[in-house]
Amino acid sequence: MQIINPxxxxxxxxxxxxxxxxxxxxxxxxxxxxxxxxxxxLAERITIVKKFADIxxxxxxxxxxxxxxxxxxxxxxxxxxxxGARARIKWLSENAxxxxxxxTMFQDQSITEKISYExxxxxxxxxxxxxxxxxxxxxxxxxxxxxxxVFYKPSECSTLTGLEIEKLLKQAxxxxxxxxxxxxxxxxxxxxxNLPLDGYFFTGSYKTGxxxxxxxAPKMVPCxxxxxxxxxxxxxDDIADxxxxxxxxADGAFYNNGQSCCAVERIYVHENVYDQYVEEFVKEVNxxxxxxxxxxxxxxxxxxxxxxxxxxxxxxxxALQKGATLAAGGRRMEGKGFYFEPTVLLDxxxxxxxxxxxxxxxxxxxxxxxxxxxxxxxxxxxxxxLTSSVYSQNQTRAESILKKINSGTxxxxxxxxxxxxxxxxxxxxxxxxxxxxxAGIRAFTKPKAFHLRG
Ligand code: NAD
Numbered sequence: 001m002q003i004i005n006p007x008x009x010x011x012x013x014x015x016x017x018x019x020x021x022x023x024x025x026x027x028x029x030x031x032x033x034x035x036x037x038x039x040x041x042l043a044e045r046i047t048i049v050k051k052f053a054d055i056x057x058x059x060x061x062x063x064x065x066x067x068x069x070x071x072x073x074x075x076x077x078x079x080x081x082x083x084g085a086r087a088r089i090k091w092l093s094e095n096a097x098x099x100x101x102x103x104t105m106f107q108d109q110s111i112t113e114k115i116s117y118e119x120x121x122x123x124x125x126x127x128x129x130x131x132x133x134x135x136x137x138x139x140x141x142x143x144x145x146x147x148x149x150v151f152y153k154p155s156e157c158s159t160l161t162g163l164e165i166e167k168l169l170k171q172a173x174x175x176x177x178x179x180x181x182x183x184x185x186x187x188x189x190x191x192x193x194n195l196p197l198d199g200y201f202f203t204g205s206y207k208t209g210x211x212x213x214x215x216x217a218p219k220m221v222p223c224x225x226x227x228x229x230x231x232x233x234x235x236x237d238d239i240a241d242x243x244x245x246x247x248x249x250a251d252g253a254f255y256n257n258g259q260s261c262c263a264v265e266r267i268y269v270h271e272n273v274y275d276q277y278v279e280e281f282v283k284e285v286n287x288x289x290x291x292x293x294x295x296x297x298x299x300x301x302x303x304x305x306x307x308x309x310x311x312x313x314x315x316x317x318x319a320l321q322k323g324a325t326l327a328a329g330g331r332r333m334e335g336k337g338f339y340f341e342p343t344v345l346l347d348x349x350x351x352x353x354x355x356x357x358x359x360x361x362x363x364x365x366x367x368x369x370x371x372x373x374x375x376x377x378x379x380x381x382x383x384x385x386l387t388s389s390v391y392s393q394n395q396t397r398a399e400s401i402l403k404k405i406n407s408g409t410x411x412x413x414x415x416x417x418x419x420x421x422x423x424x425x426x427x428x429x430x431x432x433x434x435x436x437x438x439a440g441i442r443a444f445t446k447p448k449a450f451h452l453r454g
Pocket of ligand 1: 127
């Protein structure tokens with residue numbers, strides 16, 4: 001397997017992929033060791049996980065360089081990701097005791113009723129490349145805290161980071177054979193689906209998630225899918241500072257080159273503020289520095305995967321052919337590296353792929369609406385349901401709109417953000433189940449009911 005730098009197209013490294021035999025051996029090791037790990041006191045598991053966060057902090061510059069070299073995000077965005085992962089680990093480890101300890105639900109003189117949260121066993125974590133630290137930590141940290149062993153398959157596009165994660169978890173004190181990594185792409189993922197694992201936690205596209213869910217179903221074990229989105233954002237006519245809203249929402253659409261599951265993917269703007277909003281939005285986009293992700297001040301680096309360039313070109317061509325106009329960008333960039341210009345499309349409608357299909361790139365369609373009802377109808381017109389966002393000075397107005405949108409997350413005057421304290425969960429084709437929050441800790445456990453009469 002070759003690891004390619006998306007900024008230069010140079011081969012960084014060649015690695016041997018896992019095989020049927022090596023995957024089976026790792027699985028057996030995990031299976032045999034997991035009960036011992038579950039016996040380790042929770043306080044000790046928490047200490048180990050916190051130490052992992054400290055090691056991330058100590059090594060942040062080298063880890064940043066590795067992440068940027070294989071996924072192409074600007075150095076500062078790689079740093080932000082690792083710091084974001086540390087914040088999540090902090091919340092998860094500080095709250096593990098509260099949500100994993102036995103809970104007495106009822107007690108009188110004759111009976112005690114309690115729940116204990118037992119680990120699932122050996123869980124599988126098949127992960128995406130766009131935020132390997134964040135989406136990885138969402139799964140393997142609470143899984144380890146709850147006493148599970150983890151079979152972790154990083155994306156083939158973020159394998160070097162996956163290998164670092166494995167090394168540093170072991171350095172922090174996770175015993176041998178409690179965490180293993182499977183190196184490879186789809187074929188290696190398939191091998192994991194064939195094993196009798198005790199739970200499957202997937203982050204990736206709807207297409208793969210649907211396949212995995214169907215394949216895992218007969219095993220009758222938990223399966224969670226955190227999938228893609230086509231997240232809408234609505235700018236109402238009562239915003240106070242159009243320039244600030246345009247800048248903030250442009251960042252929500254283009255941060256990490258739009259390669260975020262919760263990136264803003266389509267924008268609806270009330271007609272009363274539309275012209276000014278578009279002008280400020282395009283001004284903002286034209287200010288960004290595009291270039292090598294290792295250069296100071298670069299905001300738009302290369303896309304992580306070459307195939308995405310053709311997909312974006314098709315979305316632009318489809319939109320233009322159906323009557324859209326280009327306000328910025330629209331083309332791949334000349335030279336080495338997987339670069340695509342940040343692209344803004346106006347006069348768009350829902351017959352166009354750019355308003356329906358997840359773009360996962362630096363491209364946005366902005367559509368003018370005449371009232372809240374029309375905005376709600378368009379925001380709801382999607383197969384996905386990850387996040388939705390409303391900008392307004394009026395909280396009641398914003399919340400009443402958000403309540404009508406079938407998505408796992410609602411944002412008022414913000415977008416493209418995740419909190420460790422809140423459940424991260426999709427609806428419809430964006431998936432099901434939750435990571436983060438109390439729900440995302442307990443997701444890695446089986447509740448056992450005890451009726452104790454004594
Ligand atoms: P992908 O579906 O192509 O791959 C995800 C993982 O699945 C990779 O590790 C891949 O090797 C593996 N895989 C692929 N085919 C498989 C198979 N048949 N069996 C087993 N494993 C298989 O997705 P991607 O390109 O890595 O990630 C981008 C997608 O992930 C986008 O849709 C994005 O929105 C979504 N995503 C969602 C969240 C979330 O929290 N909801 C977070 C990050 C990314």
